[in-house]
Structures are given as structure tokens and as C-alpha cells.
Amino acid sequence: MTAKLTANDIGATCVCLGIRKAARQVARRYDDAFRPLGITSGQFSILAALLREEPVALGALADTLGMDRTTLNRNLKPLEQGKLVATSATKDDRRVRGLSLTEKGHTLLDRAIPIWRRAQADSERRLTATQWPRFRSQLRALG
Amino acid sequence: MTAKLTANDIGATCVCLGIRKAARQVARRYDDAFRPLGITSGQFSILAALLREEPVALGALADTLGMDRTTLNRNLKPLEQGKLVATSATKDDRRVRGLSLTEKGHTLLDRAIPIWRRAQADSERRLTATQWPRFRSQLRALG
């Protein structure tokens, strides 16, 4: 008899379900926006992170993206095959794999950023300007 | 020169990256909690949704979970193999696939719910009681 109430509570209140559900829906919208360029929202995030600092070690980039190291490794494969990202060996530590954007990667990113701005504006509109910064700090608190 | 600033902006403000990053981190914690039972956080969400209403059509369940219909179809495979979920044909419309928990599914869920409560309390603690309901409505606004 409490079972039915519990079931409703879980669906409505579960932090994990709530955030994953929202994440799927948001990602689908960004994926739609980037589709003409042949990249996904996740691939865009990787490329944009590389724009920030190049070259960057795989592990450091994984931390930045809050992603498992091995997940990032797999996600890099299509980007390397598409010649958007390249690996460079580092002198001081031969274990680390330095990741950088290629010329082609930079060019694609230049085309992707205006598209990102539109998708971003659309998502922010759903949150109201004043809510998003607060929401963002809450996302970080969950990390 | 604006490029570097843009790069930082994207990493810090992108709604898609922010929510997916947080979703990965939250899911990892729930996955850890459920591991002793041999299920993932995503599988728990499916089982809990079935507790709410049985039997349920695949498409309707996918909507509830904000998941693509075909994704749910794939995610059901391990649950059916583990005999936690069963399919029943419906009389009135032979296209729909009715999904229900098995006896084994109910038993597992009974053991999973106390674990969920602990993981849930942990996540809510990170958001503060007053923030989570608001955060939840923001997640829904993104859908």
C-alpha cells in the first residue's frame, strides 16, 4: 500500500533519473543542431575543450569533462579518424598523450561555434537568464 | 584573441556539457550504490517505473523516462535475460508490448529501494533541501 506511493515518489523525485532524463533531452537538441556539421554534442565539447588549452593530456581532459578516462579514449577515436584531433608525444614524460586540434579541427570548430550559440540561447531561454547561473552552480555541487 | 575567451565561455557555460557532466557524476554514484545488487542506476529507473503501472507499453515507458523508444528496447534486454521484466501480449492491440515486473523483479526492487533512499539522500544533501525542488522544476523546463 505504501508501495504505490513509493513508486510515484521515485519517478518524480529521483535526482539520478531527473538529471539523466534532462541530459538526454538537452543532448538531443544540441545533437540536432550540430548534425549538419557531422559532429555530436559530445564531440563538440571535446573540441571546444581543446581550444582552451593545447596540447592537453588525456587524463587532464577527462577530468575537465567529468568523464571516465577510458570513455574519453573511445570518444577520441572518431575524432582522430576524422583528422580533427591529433596526438603528439611529450618530451618530459613519455606516458602522457598530448592532444591537440588539427587545422581541420579548428576550421570545423569555427563553423560550429555560431551553431552552439543558437542552441545555447535556446536552452537558456528555457531556464530564464537569472536561473541558469544558479542552476549551473547546483550542477557543480552534484559533481 | 577572442577565441581563447570563447573557449573558456563554452566550457564554463554550455548547458549541454554542464548537465551531461553532472549526469555522469551522479549516475556513477548511484551505480556504485546499486552494484551489490547487480543492477545499474538506469536499470533501477526502469524497474521503479514499472512498479508505478503494470503492464505498460514500451513506447509509453520510453516517454516516461525521456528516452528514445529504441534505447529502451535495448536496455530491456539484460533485464529480460535476468528474468526481472517480462513481456505480455495485449488483447486489444497486438502491436503493443506490455511490460511488467516479474516476481523476481519485485523482490529485487524491494531490496533496491532502501539503497536508493541512501543514494538519494546523499544527492539531496549536495543541493540543500530547498534547492532540489526548484532544481527539479528547472530540469523539467529543459525537457
Place this chain on the structure above:
DNA sequence: ATGATGTAGGTGTAATTACACTCTAATGTC
């Protein structure tokens, strides 16, 4: 120096995600 410990990264396996396409059954039109 050499042996222990730790760190960066890769691979095997398995689940999660979803688009494009297909099949089948229901429904609506004539």
C-alpha cells in the same frame, strides 16, 4: 641500482544512447 609503488594510458566486455530503416498491425478513406 634495484625493487616497490604509483601514475598515464590502452583493451575486453558490456550497458546506454539514438538515427535510419524495416516490419506488422490498426485505422481511415473510397
Place this chain on the structure above:
DNA sequence: GACATTAGAGTGTAATTACACCTACATCAT
């Protein structure tokens, strides 16, 4: 009733996610 359209579901392919396990390199202690 025959045919077109619509709706529910499954499959091919490919990317995303991550744990367990492995290798190679670096660093530290003795």
C-alpha cells in the same frame, strides 16, 4: 472490402559510458 496512411515496435550501425584488467613509464626508498 481494398488501399493508403498512421502507429507500435524491432534491427543495423555507430557513438557514449565505464569497470576490470593490463602495459609501460616514472618516482621513491633503501
